[in-house]
Amino acid sequence: xxxxxxxxxxxxxxxxxxxxxxxxxxxxxxxxxxxxxxxxxxxxxxxxxxxxxxxxxxxxxxxxxxxxxxxxxxxxxxxxxxxxxxxxxxxxxxxxxxxxxxxxxxxxxxxxxxxxxxxxxxxxxxxxxxxxxxxxxxxxxxxxxxxxxxxxxxxxxxxxxxxxxxxxxxxxxxxxxxxxxxxxxxxxxxxxxxxxxxxxxxxxxxxxxxxxxxxxxxxxxxxxxxxxxxxxxxxxxxxxxxxxxxxxxxxxxxxxxxxxxxxxxxxxxxxxxxxxxxxxxxxxxxxxxxxxxxxxxxxxxxxxxxxxxxxxxxxxxxxxxxxxxxxxxxxxxxxxxxxxxxxxxxxxxxxxxxxxxxxxxxxxxxxxxxxx
Amino acid sequence: xxxxxxxxxxxxxxxxxxxxxxxxxxxxxxxxxxxxxxxxxxxxxxxxxxxxxxxxxxxxxxxxxxxxxxxxxxxxxxxxxxxxxxxxxxxxxxxxxxxxx
Amino acid sequence: xxxxxxxxxxxxxxxxxxxxxxxxxxxxxxxxxxxxxxxxxxxxxxxxxxxxxxxxxxxxxxxxxxxxxxxxxxxxxxxxxxxxxxxxxxxxxxxxxxxxxxxxxxxxxxxxxxxxxxxxxxxxxxxxxxxxxxxxxxxxxxxxxxxxxxxxxxxxxxxxxxxxxxxxxxxxxxxxxxxxxxxxxxxxxxxxxxxxxxxxxxxxxxxxxxxxxxxxxxxxxxxxxxxxxxxxxxxxxxxxxxxxxxxxxxxxxxxxxxxxxxxxxxxxxxxxxxxxxxxxxxxxxxxxxxxxxxxxxxxxxxxxxxxxxxxxxxxxxxxxxxxxxxxxxxxxxxxxxxxxxxxxxxxxxxxxxxxxxxxxxxxxxxxxxxxxxxxxxxxxxxxxxxxxxxxxxxxxxxxxxxxxxxxxxxxxxxxxxxxxxxxxxxxxxxxxxxxxxxxxxxxxxxxxxxxxxxxxxxxxxxxxxx
Numbered sequence: 001x002x003x004x005x006x007x008x009x010x011x012x013x014x015x016x017x018x019x020x021x022x023x024x025x026x027x028x029x030x031x032x033x034x035x036x037x038x039x040x041x042x043x044x045x046x047x048x049x050x051x052x053x054x055x056x057x058x059x060x061x062x063x064x065x066x067x068x069x070x071x072x073x074x075x076x077x078x079x080x081x082x083x084x085x086x087x088x089x090x091x092x093x094x095x096x097x098x099x100x101x102x103x104x105x106x107x108x109x110x111x112x113x114x115x116x117x118x119x120x121x122x123x124x125x126x127x128x129x130x131x132x133x134x135x136x137x138x139x140x141x142x143x144x145x146x147x148x149x150x151x152x153x154x155x156x157x158x159x160x161x162x163x164x165x166x167x168x169x170x171x172x173x174x175x176x177x178x179x180x181x182x183x184x185x186x187x188x189x190x191x192x193x194x195x196x197x198x199x200x201x202x203x204x205x206x207x208x209x210x211x212x213x214x215x216x217x218x219x220x221x222x223x224x225x226x227x228x229x230x231x232x233x234x235x236x237x238x239x240x241x242x243x244x245x246x247x248x249x250x251x252x253x254x255x256x257x258x259x260x261x262x263x264x265x266x267x268x269x270x271x272x273x274x275x276x277x278x279x280x281x282x283x284x285x286x287x288x289x290x291x292x293x294x295x296x297x298x299x300x301x302x303x304x305x306x307x308x309x310x311x312x313x314x315x316x317x318x319x320x321x322x323x324x325x326x327x328x329x330x331x332x333x334x335x336x337x338x339x340x341x342x343x344x345x346x347x348x349x350x351x352x353x354x355x356x357x358x359x360x361x362x363x364x365x366x367x368x369x370x371x372x
Numbered sequence: 373x374x375x376x377x378x379x380x381x382x383x384x385x386x387x388x389x390x391x392x393x394x395x396x397x398x399x400x401x402x403x404x405x406x407x408x409x410x411x412x413x414x415x416x417x418x419x420x421x422x423x424x425x426x427x428x429x430x431x432x433x434x435x436x437x438x439x440x441x442x443x444x445x446x447x448x449x450x451x452x453x454x455x456x457x458x459x460x461x462x463x464x465x466x467x468x469x470x471x472x473x
Numbered sequence: 474x475x476x477x478x479x480x481x482x483x484x485x486x487x488x489x490x491x492x493x494x495x496x497x498x499x500x501x502x503x504x505x506x507x508x509x510x511x512x513x514x515x516x517x518x519x520x521x522x523x524x525x526x527x528x529x530x531x532x533x534x535x536x537x538x539x540x541x542x543x544x545x546x547x548x549x550x551x552x553x554x555x556x557x558x559x560x561x562x563x564x565x566x567x568x569x570x571x572x573x574x575x576x577x578x579x580x581x582x583x584x585x586x587x588x589x590x591x592x593x594x595x596x597x598x599x600x601x602x603x604x605x606x607x608x609x610x611x612x613x614x615x616x617x618x619x620x621x622x623x624x625x626x627x628x629x630x631x632x633x634x635x636x637x638x639x640x641x642x643x644x645x646x647x648x649x650x651x652x653x654x655x656x657x658x659x660x661x662x663x664x665x666x667x668x669x670x671x672x673x674x675x676x677x678x679x680x681x682x683x684x685x686x687x688x689x690x691x692x693x694x695x696x697x698x699x700x701x702x703x704x705x706x707x708x709x710x711x712x713x714x715x716x717x718x719x720x721x722x723x724x725x726x727x728x729x730x731x732x733x734x735x736x737x738x739x740x741x742x743x744x745x746x747x748x749x750x751x752x753x754x755x756x757x758x759x760x761x762x763x764x765x766x767x768x769x770x771x772x773x774x775x776x777x778x779x780x781x782x783x784x785x786x787x788x789x790x791x792x793x794x795x796x797x798x799x800x801x802x803x804x805x806x807x808x809x810x811x812x813x814x815x816x817x818x819x820x821x822x823x824x825x826x827x828x829x830x831x832x833x834x835x836x837x838x839x840x841x842x843x844x845x846x847x848x849x850x851x852x853x854x855x856x857x858x859x860x861x862x863x864x865x866x867x868x869x870x871x872x873x874x875x876x877x878x879x880x881x882x883x884x885x886x887x888x889x890x891x892x893x894x895x896x897x898x899x900x901x902x903x904x905x906x907x908x909x910x911x912x913x914x915x916x917x918x919x920x921x922x923x924x925x926x927x928x929x930x931x932x933x934x935x936x937x938x939x
Contacts, residue, residue: 012871034871035871036871036872036912037871037872037873037874037875037911037912038872038874038912038915044874044875044878162878162879163879165878165879166865166868166878166879169868169869170868173867173868173869179868179869180869181869181870181871181872181875182871240925240928241884242925243444243445243886243922244418244464244466245444245464246464260466261418261419261466261881262418262464262466278564278565278747279562279917279918281562281564281568281570281579281918281931281933282931282933284562284918284928284931285577285928285929285931285933286933288925288926288928288929289929291925292925292926292929298925299924299925299926299929300443300444300924300925300926301444301445301924301925302445302886302922302923302924302925303561303919303922303923303924303925303927303928304884304885304886304888304919304922305884305888305917305919306917306918306919307917373623373624373625373728374615374621374622374623374624375621375622375623375624376620376621377529377532377616377620377621377622377646377647378525378526378529378620379525379526380620400619401618401619403615404615404618404619404621407615407621408619408621412604412605412710413604413710417856419855419856420856422602422603422604422709422856423604423709423710424602424604425604425605425607425710426607426611427606427607427608427611427853427891428592428593428607428608428610428611428891429607429608429611429612429614429615429618430514430610430611430614431507431921432592432739432887432890432891433853433887433890433891434854434885434886434887434922435853437886445886445922450507452509
């Protein structure tokens, strides 16, 4: 069976559903394809941070791109999603911290943040808190002895990433978009005469004049079929979830946050195990040890779940947004910060796909040709 | 409410349930000791604040969670009484944090 | 380099039989179990109960005490029995992570035998989460373990041999059984007839079944069959049960309701290991795919007993013995030429146990799998309702894992043990597909919750990182 659509979004993760829902709201006929229930889904193994501090070394445009997104979340994007879908995403937008254990971490953090500031664009304000100031932000739980302080940025925030994914799906469906699961895209053909793309999936055949590839790590073989020599690295990251407890962590920390339901999640490791997303006991041990060093009271909480996902990383880890030069009207969109950047994907990226004149200022920096 | 159908000749110990002393038998599970004393609630659920009692009695359903000696989320059916044990009903409310009776 | 060892998980009927047979073939066995004493749920607390008064022993029945020999045989120099352990992760290479006395450890087996038995099938009906409602099997465990039985008015509801057995045991123990609400219909009896003939090869089991039925009558238990629907209600705890039969509804006040619709394989470990599974359309549950010896799709991992498909206590022992024989060959402790000879008499006994299953499965077909009422709580831990699940089904949820992220069903401490099957039934029905096509939760470690301090205590010096 051949299924036709004006827009075909290949990939049902946070990136794909942000763009597809936006297209649907603009009355475009859109189908979003997704793999089966057990695909490698970065969007389901995510920490849910809207994170600004420390990002953008060597890429000033990424600093401003991220800042815009964080501010848009606060200004209206969260309210907009909640109004449209009825889902509370549990957004907390009042700042986030990176806890620093020992002198070495303090020095390294200062050095790292210094590199970003030197480049002088619109940069977020990041302050260093000493141990006492840090403890004051967490009045209900004691900091570990090794914690000397933290870096704090008011523009950092967090939400429940699973509810964001659900809300974007719901929004797309609400405005007439179609979600087709179990349709892993395998093969793409472009007919130059008719300017139509034919996408073969595991079960069906789709045709579209506008093709948007947002398939995470699976984008590599697809992008190559539209002339973009995409290279990605699947980086294993593991997360631990602790049982519900009373609210003690009012701010998201890099690597520790407490969900609105009361559960606490710990992350995140970085390893290269290839296409393997199993949970590794040794990594659970490391995460547990670090978390207890941060907050000793965590030792008596139950570990309820571990999971791992594969980050979708470009060679410099910054996003790729580009239209193919050899295959017009096909786009490749890649980012491993699809929570933070969701408002930009929903607004600027979708507008750009619909109308090339609305190209965001930063976009040239995110073209794939920077790697060539 | 539950009752014994066989003699329990084990030595008796004193446990405390929400502060009140109760007599239990050595080697008895906490769940059995409380059910035998007619306790009608082990915990309230975090989402809807519903009262729960043990459901599976074999360590798999986690409905019998209690706070024991200040440790939360302890399985009543898989824990054995000890003299002086402090047992509390558990109320973790996802909206208001937790408190113990 | 440690000596060659087999790790057996679970010290119930299957695990004990497997460990003993391996030990007899001079293989070093590490038997890891949660309980303080061996026996599993079926022979729970048997050692202590041997010294109880005769009337209590009579209540438990002679089949129960048959487990004594197995428990005694565990006392073997080749068997190391770790009791009171929480097993929290198993890797594909046979490394088993467990925690005992607050300290995490790991052991790598050349082979791992998963013998973790069965669970009572969830019965998601209105009011099943009320305080006062529990499993019939749970009541039996409470009787075996701590010698306690419900003291007020009791109603049992559902179907299956265990439901009838528990009704009989509780009545004998002096409980006030107000009713046994049996969902089994005349039609089930008719449907089961064709499988009666093969079942006749296990006359003793059929005879036992008949005896229980006769005994229920003698004990004066109101046994109401053909019950179509039940619901429990009460203000803050159970107060009454309403049942529907022949278009009429009846309400009984009660203090305890014991639910049961048979048992299903406990597949937490086999799922965590990503073993191949298959859907059993008649039993409406999954079991790992195994060969005639219990070897799974991972050749290091065997699954024995009810965990590989429900076959009862005796069948579990036979299947586990067969696994042990095969492993003995693989480890060079039994000549391959002797395998079939040694296995033959055991396989014959196993066949007799298997022959009666189609009859039992058809007769006691579970009925209350997919509640129509949208307010019914499906996930007991996260309190996800039928309505929540249907709403996610409406936005095209690709399967139970996407549904888990959207609704939190299966995210709680029981790790989906008591909602997985119901979630899949509801989702499959809503999306006009089958559980088989939808699949099941991906089970991630820990298999059971453990304290963060225990995880941190794992010695990773000799651990691989991946």
